[in-house]
Amino acid sequence: MSDLLAPVLTANWGQDRSWKINVYESQGGYQALRKAMAMEPDAVIATVKDANLRGRGGAGFPTGVKWGFLPKDNPNPRYLVVNADESEPGTCKDIPLMMASPHTLIEGIIIACYAFNSNHAFIYCRGEVLQPIRRLQQAVREAYSAGYAGKNVLGTGFDLDITVHAGAGAYICGEETALLSALEGTRGQPRLKPPFPAVAGLYACPTIVNNVETIASVPSIINNGPAWFNAMGTEKSKGFTLYNVSGHVKNPGCFEAPMGITMRQLIDLAGGIREGHELKFFCPGGASAPILTPADVDVTMDYEGLAAKGTMLGSKAIQIFDETTSAVRAALRYMEFFKHESCGKCSPCREGSWWTTQIMQRIERGEGEPGDVDKLIDITSNVAGRSFCLLGDSFCMMLNGYIKHFRDEFEAGCNGTPAWELFPYEKSAIFPVASSHGTSEGAHA
Known part of the structure; x- marks a missing residue:
């Protein structure tokens, strides 16, 4: 490779x-x-x-x-x-x-x-x-x-x-x-x-x-x-770049490759998915980028290829998640990050990130209420495009991506099933840890 x-x-x-x-x-x-x-x-x-x-x-x-x-x-x-x-x-x-x-x-x-x-x-x-x-x-x-x-x-x-x-x-x-x-x-x-x-x-x-x-x-x-640089990459995304690949792969790392390398090739460079597991979803460009699924592994990792899939290259921080991962938990961890890092300058981002996090936390515990998933979509539709900077748009794109692909997991959390019952957190841990015993402070994937 x-x-x-x-x-x-x-x-x-x-x-x-x-x-x-x-x-x-x-x-x-x-x-x-x-x-x-x-x-x-x-x-x-x-x-x-x-x-x-x-x-x-x-x-x-x-x-x-x-x-x-x-x-x-x-x-x-x-x-x-x-x-x-x-x-x-x-x-x-x-x-x-x-x-x-x-x-x-x-x-x-x-x-x-x-x-x-x-x-x-x-x-x-x-x-x-x-x-x-x-x-x-x-x-x-x-x-x-x-x-x-x-x-x-x-x-x-x-x-x-x-x-x-x-x-x-x-x-x-x-x-x-x-x-x-x-x-x-x-x-x-x-x-x-x-x-x-x-x-x-x-x-x-x-x-x-x-x-x-x-x-x-x-x-x-x-x-x-310029001709040397233009000889690498795709029609509109030229040259080389640094891709980070982390998560459930055998050999995570930083790989420098021409623009337009496929996601499948990057996973292979990282040694493939960890033994005995299969890809569930991946973030192609950092926490802000909407996730993609195994159906998208042949996407070209450039600006145009990912935009065509409804996501973005972003910082090229590719995070790989296998079938042991709870989509609800992954989305919540990112959501908590965005809430914590909101500067508080504008109401849509400040309030929207707080409310979505509260709803997500109760969905993770299996204490979500009927209509909570639609409420999340409603909140994000009122934040996106209305915040002072792109941080508000970022958490909206991220959360909507998870709901789009794994709505059934979110709905399960509104019907009395905690996320850790469907996906025991210790199984998604990269390093061995003790069982979380049903708390939201379990193993870090």
């Missing part, structure tokens, strides 16, 4: 001390920066546009087009903000990238800032991940010492400061405008758009917000050219 992989971002992860600048340079690191700085800035942007690199944070917006949104006549400073918050459940791609090869990200940052004339970049990192933060800080210091950052980068007259900022650990700060608010030192809550960050972002100045993987992909594009 190794021929399915496309190691570009992960190519140097196996090197001894791969995070050190001398190791990175020995593998060709910072050659793309030299090549980019010999080009006109607009030519760098054009190269990224021609490569059809789409944002790897979930939205999939064309990166070069986004860079081109910065107003030409705005006299204020321009900023690049790298979203390294990575807090979608099941997602683990940006953090290992920053751990194994932080200079790949830093080189991409310097190229991007040169391209759209930004003299200050921020890396907003999730506060709980202390080791990646320290590694980033050390890598930034190495970049300054080597002349890749700071004053007069590589003797070109271009100045760039890079700041590593640790957040306080809030899922909502993965939303770009909430991230900017937190970076400014205020409460991490989303802002009204427009104005969009490209016009009035950090400190009300033109700002580009990109995901870690997006920026880290730029050096390889500069080195190898």
